[in-house]
Amino acid sequence: MKLKGSVDKNKVKKRLKGEDRKKEIISVAKRLFAQKGFYGVTVDQIVDAIGVSPAVLYRYFSSKESLYNAILDEISCKREDYIAAVLEESDDYGSILKRMSLLYVKSIEKEQDYLRMELYSGLEGNKAIVNFFENRWKPFMDLIEDWLKEEVTTGKLTKSDIKSLCLLFQGMIREALYAKFIYKSSYYEDISIYDLIHKLLDQFINNINCIKKHL
Amino acid sequence: MEEKILDFRGRCNFPALIIEAKKLLISLESGDRICILTFDPNAINDINAFCRLTKNELVKTEHENEEYKFIIRKF
Numbered sequence: 001m002k003l004k005g006s007v008d009k010n011k012v013k014k015r016l017k018g019e020d021r022k023k024e025i026i027s028v029a030k031r032l033f034a035q036k037g038f039y040g041v042t043v044d045q046i047v048d049a050i051g052v053s054p055a056v057l058y059r060y061f062s063s064k065e066s067l068y069n070a071i072l073d074e075i076s077c078k079r080e081d082y083i084a085a086v087l088e089e090s091d092d093y094g095s096i097l098k099r100m101s102l103l104y105v106k107s108i109e110k111e112q113d114y115l116r117m118e119l120y121s122g123l124e125g126n127k128a129i130v131n132f133f134e135n136r137w138k139p140f141m142d143l144i145e146d147w148l149k150e151e152v153t154t155g156k157l158t159k160s161d162i163k164s165l166c167l168l169f170q171g172m173i174r175e176a177l178y179a180k181f182i183y184k185s186s187y188y189e190d191i192s193i194y195d196l197i198h199k200l201l202d203q204f205i206n207n208i209n210c211i212k213k214h215l
Numbered sequence: 216m217e218e219k220i221l222d223f224r225g226r227c228n229f230p231a232l233i234i235e236a237k238k239l240l241i242s243l244e245s246g247d248r249i250c251i252l253t254f255d256p257n258a259i260n261d262i263n264a265f266c267r268l269t270k271n272e273l274v275k276t277e278h279e280n281e282e283y284k285f286i287i288r289k290f
Binding site: 087091096100138143145146 | 226227228229230231233234237238257260261264265268269
């Protein structure tokens, strides 16, 4: 017999501590955003999936945008990790590019939802979100630009040459990640993402060293 | 005590600034300083992280108009 004022235990969401609840919101929202994009998910869908009221979500995040940003902050590779990678032993540009790229790949391997969110951001065209993802590539572009600054100063390479090299780098890393984690291409199943990235980077770095040597 | 200047005004900062700051500090004696000049606001976090990771001391940070100035003392 159900007494007046009692609550059906099956319908009560277990009370979590603040930090645990916040983590749960981020985890569920991340999955939904990766499946349907930023505009494809409503706050109601997120709270329904967790089994809490919207008020609980708004206690931790002021809006859907701030929740989305918190997810991006959590799953993106941290700048300090890149700095640590730069500071490791060998300080030639090729080795640094390799360490930074492998760090980026490792973070994607751990959080593959990030790739799907990046893809959706391009299709949805939210400027702020697109900028966020574009900015994640900026340290790599800046490194390549700095690596070849002498060739640009002396007129051996143009700024367009540098931009095409940056796109070559970005395209090759991103495509390798898509092949392994989005398309799960059978053609590349016998090679690990790290082997693939190592080989691609070796070819890219050799190409730049060749440019520097022969120009 | 020696002080060297690293002028990154008008240049891409990261990661070149970290690479050059590291090289410059290696060439200096303990107690020597480097002065970094930049327009990039991201440098605040980058240089703080750099000093934390390399255990060098960030002695001074100044911000005037769009210019940032950092003084690092070699550990």
